[in-house]
Amino acid sequence: MDLKFGDVQETALIPLAIKASETVRANARIKDYKAKEIIDTLGVDVSKFDPFLSHEGVVARTLMFRRALVKLIEKYPDALCINLGCGFDDKFSQVDNGRITWFDVDLPDQIEVRRKVYEDRDRCTMLPGSALDGEWTKGLPKNDMTIIVMEGVLEYFSKEQVKVCLNMLCDSFPHGYLLAELHSPFLEKHGSHHDAVKNTNATFGWGTKSGKELLALEPRMSFVSEKSYNDEMKKYSIRGKLFAIVGKNINNRLAIFRW
Numbered sequence: 001m002d003l004k005f006g007d008v009q010e011t012a013l014i015p016l017a018i019k020a021s022e023t024v025r026a027n028a029r030i031k032d033y034k035a036k037e038i039i040d041t042l043g044v045d046v047s048k049f050d051p052f053l054s055h056e057g058v059v060a061r062t063l064m065f066r067r068a069l070v071k072l073i074e075k076y077p078d079a080l081c082i083n084l085g086c087g088f089d090d091k092f093s094q095v096d097n098g099r100i101t102w103f104d105v106d107l108p109d110q111i112e113v114r115r116k117v118y119e120d121r122d123r124c125t126m127l128p129g130s131a132l133d134g135e136w137t138k139g140l141p142k143n144d145m146t147i148i149v150m151e152g153v154l155e156y157f158s159k160e161q162v163k164v165c166l167n168m169l170c171d172s173f174p175h176g177y178l179l180a181e182l183h184s185p186f187l188e189k190h191g192s193h194h195d196a197v198k199n200t201n202a203t204f205g206w207g208t209k210s211g212k213e214l215l216a217l218e219p220r221m222s223f224v225s226e227k228s229y230n231d232e233m234k235k236y237s238i239r240g241k242l243f244a245i246v247g248k249n250i251n252n253r254l255a256i257f258r259w
């Protein structure tokens with residue numbers, strides 16, 4: 001299949017490749033048969049996108065985002081859920097309670113590629129749109145509670161772009177939760193050494209030591225919690241345990257905000 005990606009869009013192949021390869025491992029911690037099917041369908045060589053630390057990081061974040069999302073959906077079973085910067089991710093089928101309304105949103109060219117491997121489903125719709133412009137939000141069904149997932153997306157934004165995105169979310173939705181992956185200032189500076197992203201042309205944007213730094217950009221948001229991927233990665237291997245020590249403050253985090 002002939003595929004053309006922008007620099008950041010290409011990074012969507014990293015979690016896809018990792019979820020596909022984890023799925024066929026013995027004792028797989030996540031099983032994502034859709035990712036495996038997509039990799040087989042796209043027929044692209046993704047071996048360079050699946051090194052050890054990124055593999056463990058994506059497994060950890062997949063588990064952590066899923067748990068947090070399931071918990072929130074239990075609390076708000078009719079919520080409007082948006083996977084913003086969805087890439088090839090299939091979170092909807094992992095967390096669907098039969099009631100939520102879900103939108104998979106990404107840049108137009110990414111949605112075009114996604115449509116080659118997904119179809120819209122009952123309560124799950126693909127939508128072209130940008131995290132930096134709220135035009136796409138205008139046609140969405142109204143809901144008192146919106147849950148936004150941004151996994152591996154804010155990492156590529158400048159501080160100004162993060163602000164634009166947070167302001168857009170608060171302007172567009174009356175109440176919501178944002179589940180966002182954040183990265184450290186260390187990764188912002190040394191991103192060219194990242195074991196998987198170095199194989200793309202993408203560069204990391206604004207890194208933070210704490211999610212609380214985002215509150216200055218959008219005072220309507222409040223901070224709920226933050227957890228390093230180390231908490232999950234250290235459960236599975238000696239290297240994961242070691243990284244949790246030497247990379248104590250440099251691993252990515254799942255941060256949750258509410259407004």
Ligand SMILES: C[S@@+](CC[C@H](N)C(=O)[O-])C[C@H]1O[C@@H](n2cnc3c(N)ncnc32)[C@H](O)[C@@H]1O
Pocket residue numbers: 008009010011012013014015016084085086087088089105106107110129130131132150151152153156
């Ligand atoms: C590393 S991928 C993550 C994909 C997916 N969230 C996952 O975890 O598998 C980054 C995604 O962000 C998307 N993206 C980049 N800039 C965006 C923007 N301004 N608005 C919406 N999506 C964007 C890219 O197209 C890409 O799909």
